[in-house]
Amino acid sequence: MTEPKTAAETILIDLPGILPSLEIAYKDVHAHPELSMQETRTAALAAAHLTAHAYEVTSSVGGTGVVGLLRNGEGPTVMLRADMDALPIQEATGLEYASTDSATDSSGATTPVAHACGHDMHVAWLMGASALFAGARDAWKGTLLIVFQPGEETAQGARAMIDDGLLTRFPKPDVILGQHVMVGPSGTIAGSAGPITSAADSLQIRLFGRGAHGSMPQASIDPVVMAAATVLRLQTIVSREVGATEAAVLTVGVLQAGTKENVIPDEALIKLNVRTFDDGVRARVLAAIERIVNAEAQASGAPRPPEITPLDRYPLNVNDEASSDRVAAALRAHFSTDRVRHVGPAPASEDFGCFGTEWEAPSVFWFVGGTDPVVYERAKEAGRLNELPVNHSPKFAPVLHPTLETGVEAMVVAALAWLSRDAGAPARP
Numbered sequence: 001m002t003e004p005k006t007a008a009e010t011i012l013i014d015l016p017g018i019l020p021s022l023e024i025a026y027k028d029v030h031a032h033p034e035l036s037m038q039e040t041r042t043a044a045l046a047a048a049h050l051t052a053h054a055y056e057v058t059s060s061v062g063g064t065g066v067v068g069l070l071r072n073g074e075g076p077t078v079m080l081r082a083d084m085d086a087l088p089i090q091e092a093t094g095l096e097y098a099s100t101d102s103a104t105d106s107s108g109a110t111t112p113v114a115h116a117c118g119h120d121m122h123v124a125w126l127m128g129a130s131a132l133f134a135g136a137r138d139a140w141k142g143t144l145l146i147v148f149q150p151g152e153e154t155a156q157g158a159r160a161m162i163d164d165g166l167l168t169r170f171p172k173p174d175v176i177l178g179q180h181v182m183v184g185p186s187g188t189i190a191g192s193a194g195p196i197t198s199a200a201d202s203l204q205i206r207l208f209g210r211g212a213h214g215s216m217p218q219a220s221i222d223p224v225v226m227a228a229a230t231v232l233r234l235q236t237i238v239s240r241e242v243g244a245t246e247a248a249v250l251t252v253g254v255l256q257a258g259t260k261e262n263v264i265p266d267e268a269l270i271k272l273n274v275r276t277f278d279d280g281v282r283a284r285v286l287a288a289i290e291r292i293v294n295a296e297a298q299a300s301g302a303p304r305p306p307e308i309t310p311l312d313r314y315p316l317n318v319n320d321e322a323s324s325d326r327v328a329a330a331l332r333a334h335f336s337t338d339r340v341r342h343v344g345p346a347p348a349s350e351d352f353g354c355f356g357t358e359w360e361a362p363s364v365f366w367f368v369g370g371t372d373p374v375v376y377e378r379a380k381e382a383g384r385l386n387e388l389p390v391n392h393s394p395k396f397a398p399v400l401h402p403t404l405e406t407g408v409e410a411m412v413v414a415a416l417a418w419l420s421r422d423a424g425a426p427a428r429p
Contacts, residue, residue, distance in 0.1 A: 007420040008334055008413050010139040011132045015405060018131055022404060025049075026124035027097040030397075033086030033113045033120070035103050036151040037160070039064045042084045042123060046148040049127050053134035055146065058169070062160030067170060068146035070134060075142025076418040079173035079361075080411055081352060082119070082126035083152035089114045092394035117391045118181035118370060121398050121407065123148065125179070128408035129415070140419040145173055147355075155200075155312040158354040167359055175323050176363035177414050178352045179407060183390050184369030185376045187402045189331055189410055190343035191366030193324035195316055198249075198275040199282055200349035202311040205230070205270040205293055208304045214262035224257045226300040227268035230293055231255060234272065237288045248285050249275040249347050275347045277316060317353035320362030327364045330417040331410060343367065348391065364414070368407045370398030 025045070034042055043064040050057045055068035064084070091099045091114035099114045130146050147166075151157030184190060207230065209223030231252050242248045254271035258264070272289070276282040290308060297306050331340045346367070356363030369376075371388060379385050389395035417423060 007139040007416050007422070011136040011412055011416070012409060014132055014135055015128070015408060018128060019405060022124050022128045022408070023400060025127055026120055026400070026404065029120040029123050030095075030115050031097045031099055032101060033099050033115045034084070035088060035105060035111075035113055036085040036154040037063050037156055038103060039084040039150045043148060043150070046084070046123065046127070050130060050146060053131050055130065055134070061166060061169075062150065062157060062162070062164040064150040065157065065161045065164075066148040067166070068130060068144075069170065070130070070144040070146070072137050072143065073141045075140075076174040076423075077143040077145055077171045078415045078418050079145040079147060079176040079355065080126060080129060080415060081147040081149055081176065081178045081355065082122035083149045083157065084119055084123055085151055085153050085157070086113050086115045086119065087117060087153055087392060088112065089116045089392070089394050091116065093397040095397055114394065116394060116396050117153065118396070118398055119152065121181045121370065121403060122179070124404060125407035125411055128404075129411040132408070132412055133415070139421070140416060141421050142419045143171060144415070144419070145170055152351055155314050155351045158351040162354060162358050166355075172359055173361050175320075175418055176356050176359070176361055177327070177411065178363070178365045179368050179410060180348075180350070180365070181370040181398050181403060181407065182346070182348075182367045183371050183376075183385075183388050184367065185373040186369050186371055186399050187373065187406050188339050188341060188369040189335065189366055189406070190341040190369070191319065191324065191328065191364070192342050192344060193319050193321040195277050195345040196319045196365050197317040197345065197350045197353075198277050198314075198347050199316040200312075200314040201274045201282070201286060202313070203272055203274075203289065204309045204311055205272070206307040206309075207268045207270070207293075207297060208302050208306065209264070209266055209268070209300070210303060211266040212264045214264055217264060220264040221301050221303065222264050223266065223268035223302075224264070226296055226302065227255060227257055227270055229300075230270065230296040233292050233296060234289065237285055237292070241284065241288055242281060246281050247277050247347075248281055250285065250289075271311070275349060277345055279316075314349035314351055315353045315357065317350050317365055319364050320356070323362040323364045326417045327366070327414045330413050334409065334413045366410070368403065368410060370403045372399040
């Protein structure tokens with residue numbers, strides 16, 4: 001066997017040996033998903049894992065968050081983060097370890113739960129990286145800050161951990177690193193400096209009408225028609241009020257009204273989501289939503305103005321340029337160059353950026369492909385990439401290998417850009 005020459009080779013030499021246990025952990029978390037801010041079982045697994053590898057462990061940070069510290073002499077502090085929560089979705093992957101679990105959501109309703117976004121893979125990646133660093137302390141120096149975060153899907157978790165004293169209870173990182181499994185050939189990595197995931201705003205809109213018998217619509221103010229007109233008009237914001245060189249997405253995900261076909265209801269409910277990459281565009285789109293919703297209600301003769309309620313908000317996630325270049329150089333030096341790709345910002349959203357913003361520390365976030373490379377290439381050749389199951393689809397599930405090992409390797413290699421004994425001093429922003 002060839003002796004390892006670099007810090008990465010020294011640390012990763014044990015990866016094949018721990019892969020079977022990581023696969024078991026991944027399948028276990030996948031089969032037992034938990035909703036946002038309810039990740040007690042997953043958090044307990046994470047805490048036990050870190051304790052077994054001699055980390056200083058703090059549980060219940062921001063509810064169910066887990067923080068591990070591994071001090072290894074003088075040097076930089078690097079934070080590695082993984083989110084833990086799942087989605088209220090019925091899994092349809094057909095996997096032998098597919099979730100059959102259900103849970104009670106925040107409204108008290110019972111819902112199926114599935115890891116349809118890949119956070120189970122993120123947990124396994126961070127377990128792997130944290131174990132490898134703990135087992136090869138001679139190859140690096142500094143402090144590892146490991147964060148298993150709750151509630152990413154509801155934009156609650158990062159803020160909850162921050163509000164629970166994350167910034168004062170733990171050392172400030174020199175850099176904050178995170179990654180996400182996405183559609184793309186398994187074994188590849190993609191990212192870029194600058195904006196990497198979009199800002200997101202979710203809104204709930206209640207439209208008020210006057211109910212009546214379905215045979216006497218003249219006696220009503222029909223909120224169903226009001227809602228339908230509102231939904232159609234909202235689609236013109238992006239097509240007619242956002243410039244061609246700008247970017248925005250507006251999606252209506254919920255439209256609810258009535259309980260019976262011959263009863264005109266009193267109310268209708270709309271829930272929508274907006275994605276933007278610029279504060280000015282965001283403000284313009286939100287103002288247009290308010291204008292259209294109120295105008296359609298007035299045009300319908302609504303007895304009262306609509307109620308527009310913010311549900312959650314994700315910040316724009318911006319990769320620090322110098323730190324992104326440092327990560328990219330490290331990844332390209334470790335992987336073949338064709339496996340590390342440049343990609344523009346994704347319309348998906350993340351609360352990962354909250355950590356860097358609040359700590360005033362540089363952060364870098366990138367994507368790891370999770371699609372079977374053969375399946376991906378066939379879909380690409382056929383012009384059917386848009387038919388592959390994406391994150392949040394009931395059929396989304398990363399191919400296990402080489403996604404699992406690639407994510408662990410990427411996390412280790414990126415952290416070593418600061419923690420390697422040969423790494424230069426990190427530049428503060």
